[in-house]
Amino acid sequence: MGAAKQALRATLSEGPEVSMADNGPDQASPVRQAAAGLKVLPIVEGLVLIVALILPLFLQDYLTVFATRVIILALFALSFDLVWGYAGIMSFGQALFFGSAGYGVALLARDLNITSILLVLPAGTLIGLTTSLLLGGFLLLGRHPSSVIFVALGTLTGSYAADRLARGWYYLGGQNGIPSIPPMSLGSYDLTEGPVYYYFALGILAIVYLLCRFLVRSQFGLALAGLRENEQRIAFFGYKVQHLKAIVFAVGGTIAGLAGSLYAFHEGFVWPNMLGVVISTQVVLYVLFGGSGTLIGAVIGAVIIEGVSFWLSDNYREIWPIILGVLLLLVILFRPLGLISFVLGERERVGSFGAARKEKRNAAP
Amino acid sequence: MPLLEATDIGKVFGKLTALDGAALTVGDNEFHGLIGPNGSGKSTLMKCVAGAEMPTRGKVSFVNRDITALSPTERARAGMSLKFQITSVLPTLTLYDNILLALQAQSSLFDLVFSRTRGVLHDHVMMMLSQFRLADRAHDAAAALSHGQQQWLEIAMALAGKPRLLLLDEPTGGMSLEERRVTGELLQPIKQHCSLVIVEHDLDFIRDICDRLTVLDQGRVLASGTVAEIQANRNVQEIYLRRA
Numbered sequence: 001m002g003a004a005k006q007a008l009r010a011t012l013s014e015g016p017e018v019s020m021a022d023n024g025p026d027q028a029s030p031v032r033q034a035a036a037g038l039k040v041l042p043i044v045e046g047l048v049l050i051v052a053l054i055l056p057l058f059l060q061d062y063l064t065v066f067a068t069r070v071i072i073l074a075l076f077a078l079s080f081d082l083v084w085g086y087a088g089i090m091s092f093g094q095a096l097f098f099g100s101a102g103y104g105v106a107l108l109a110r111d112l113n114i115t116s117i118l119l120v121l122p123a124g125t126l127i128g129l130t131t132s133l134l135l136g137g138f139l140l141l142g143r144h145p146s147s148v149i150f151v152a153l154g155t156l157t158g159s160y161a162a163d164r165l166a167r168g169w170y171y172l173g174g175q176n177g178i179p180s181i182p183p184m185s186l187g188s189y190d191l192t193e194g195p196v197y198y199y200f201a202l203g204i205l206a207i208v209y210l211l212c213r214f215l216v217r218s219q220f221g222l223a224l225a226g227l228r229e230n231e232q233r234i235a236f237f238g239y240k241v242q243h244l245k246a247i248v249f250a251v252g253g254t255i256a257g258l259a260g261s262l263y264a265f266h267e268g269f270v271w272p273n274m275l276g277v278v279i280s281t282q283v284v285l286y287v288l289f290g291g292s293g294t295l296i297g298a299v300i301g302a303v304i305i306e307g308v309s310f311w312l313s314d315n316y317r318e319i320w321p322i323i324l325g326v327l328l329l330l331v332i333l334f335r336p337l338g339l340i341s342f343v344l345g346e347r348e349r350v351g352s353f354g355a356a357r358k359e360k361r362n363a364a365p
Numbered sequence: 366m367p368l369l370e371a372t373d374i375g376k377v378f379g380k381l382t383a384l385d386g387a388a389l390t391v392g393d394n395e396f397h398g399l400i401g402p403n404g405s406g407k408s409t410l411m412k413c414v415a416g417a418e419m420p421t422r423g424k425v426s427f428v429n430r431d432i433t434a435l436s437p438t439e440r441a442r443a444g445m446s447l448k449f450q451i452t453s454v455l456p457t458l459t460l461y462d463n464i465l466l467a468l469q470a471q472s473s474l475f476d477l478v479f480s481r482t483r484g485v486l487h488d489h490v491m492m493m494l495s496q497f498r499l500a501d502r503a504h505d506a507a508a509a510l511s512h513g514q515q516q517w518l519e520i521a522m523a524l525a526g527k528p529r530l531l532l533l534d535e536p537t538g539g540m541s542l543e544e545r546r547v548t549g550e551l552l553q554p555i556k557q558h559c560s561l562v563i564v565e566h567d568l569d570f571i572r573d574i575c576d577r578l579t580v581l582d583q584g585r586v587l588a589s590g591t592v593a594e595i596q597a598n599r600n601v602q603e604i605y606l607r608r609a
Contacts, residue, residue, distance in 0.1 A: 143436075215478065218477065218478055218479065218480045219465070219469050219472065219476070219477040219478075219480045219481075219482065219483055220474070220477040220478045220480075222458075222462055222465060222466050222469070223466065223469070223477055225455070225457075225458060225462070225466075226455055226458075226466045229455045229456075229457065229458070230453055230455055232453075233449070233453045233455070234466065234470070235436075235437050235438050235441075236415070236417075236437050236438075236441055236446070236447050236449075237441055237446075237466070237467050237470035237522075237526065238438055238441035238442045238470040238471055238526065239438065239470050240438055241438070247474070346457065346506075347457075347506060350457045350458060350506075352459055352461070352462060352504070353458075353462050353465060353483075354461055354462060354465045354483050354486070354487065354490065
């Protein structure tokens with residue numbers, strides 16, 4: 001035995017640098033070039049922002065109202081993207097938080113006459129946070145990690161049950177929901193649908209987008225990347241996997257709540273569908289279509305799906321849902337990473353979390 | 366008190382008894398090999414120690430603490446680290462981020478959200494990468510590495526959190542002879558601060574780097590002792606070490 005060890009040491013000291021790279025520098029360089037090369041994401045983000053900023057200048061009033069609705073739905077899509085695209089939690093009931101907040105603020109406005117932006121938006125956000133904490137706590141915080149299918153069915157059931165509950169509850173207006181919600185106000189100013197509401201919603205979308213961007217590029221974002229790639233592995237590093245999931249789920253619920261309250265006041269009424277499976281599925285489609293795991297993908301998905309449905313329903317009154325369905329299928333079959341993957345490479349989509357920035361900082365001075 | 370002491374471990378899967386009173390004792394700074402024929406329960410014992418499987422009976426204590434009922438996360442936080450048999454580096458992340466992910470596991474939520482430990486951990490990440498000769502590929506995706514290099518990256522990740530005990534399940538599986546030799550070389554320095562349990566088929570490899578061995582057969586301990594003692598043990602010799 002001792003001899004064997006000595007022999008080992010001897011061979012080790014003889015051979016200083018062992019060639020271990022099966023992939024020589026030639027094979028590695030494209031990856032490196034891609035990492036060091038042009039970033040596509042900021043360009044796409046910038047373009048989308050510019051288009052969104054100048055859009056109302058070219059739109060008729062009724063189209064501005066439509067565009068505002070799309071902006072709010074894009075905000076809602078962000079919430080699902082965070083939960084599914086970044087943390088790998090299959091939430092099929094995201095509308096539960098969207099609709100609960102919508103109903104909550106509608107009741108505040110109807111029964112208590114509270115319409116101040118400074119009260120209703122925080123209230124809606126809080127409702128989203130609370131419901132998602134409750135549901136997330138129940139679905140995700142068990143002794144053992146919950147399976148994807150358990151979470152998917154749990155959230156789906158939650159959303160469906162809420163829809164049924166709202167339909168049968170007289171206080172919530174039953175099938176008809178709550179109509180004629182007064183507009184949000186700031187002092188004596190009423191925020192009604194139109195360009196002002198559009199820019200207001202766009203501002204909120206931009207702020208939430210930047211916050212999400214900050215979050216997913218932080219070290220927390222790295223933990224999320226580990227979570228969605230290999231949950232068991234990172235548990236063995238000492239990550240509290242269930243806690244991570246519950247936190248992201250709650251953040252997603254919070255954003256959905258904010259979107260729901262904006263939506264309720266923009267439309268001027270809430271109805272049971274807003275809680276239900278249809279909207280929950282719709283938001284899944286936005287994100288899959290645009291590209292999950294990229295924030296801008298969620299926004300683009302919402303904009304394109306809503307835009308195309310709008311145009312199709314205008315021009316092909318009878319068959320537009322079929323055309324839309326086929327279109328969605330094609331993208332999901334041939335571009336599983338969504339439309340964004342036409343311009344965005346895998347490496348940039350996943351991103352880097354530590355080194356690149358550090359080196360950039362060092363190189364700057 | 367030894368660092369790790371697993372006593373009378375039993376594990377039953379349905380009708381199959383994988384472990385029947387197996388035991389494992391590992392001291393500080395000791396490299397301990399776990400050997401035995403296929404189906405002898407090596408990997409199962411390893412999993413029971415790591416918390417990937419819960420034993421049906423028996424007790425596992427680690428650093429003077431009963432950890433039998435603790436989850437893998439809690440064991441990791443107590444200073445135990447596991448390298449899986451199947452390579453499970455995160456292929457889409459860069460090597461750098463793979464190591465950072467392992468290192469930051471114990472950072473608080475606040476530190477993670479505001480990336481407060483990113484700067485502090487940088488030197489440590491680069492040190493781990495150079496220790497395993499991967500520094501020049503820090504910014505490549507882990508998927509671009511060769512199989513052997515992925516195994517090294519995985520060992521580096523398992524070591525990143527400065528564990529007291531590292532469990533390696535077949536670290537040289539699928540490696541070339543040369544890569545095996547280098548793996549042995551890479552593991553030697555960690556003895557200063559860490560004990561090691563290795564499950565491995567390559568007996569030469571085990572003999573070269575381990576201090577003590579435990580031989581399992583049909584879920585029980587056949588023999589346990591220093592490498593010399595095990596080599597001298599007639600039963601073991603006949604069955605396992607003849608070819609070596």
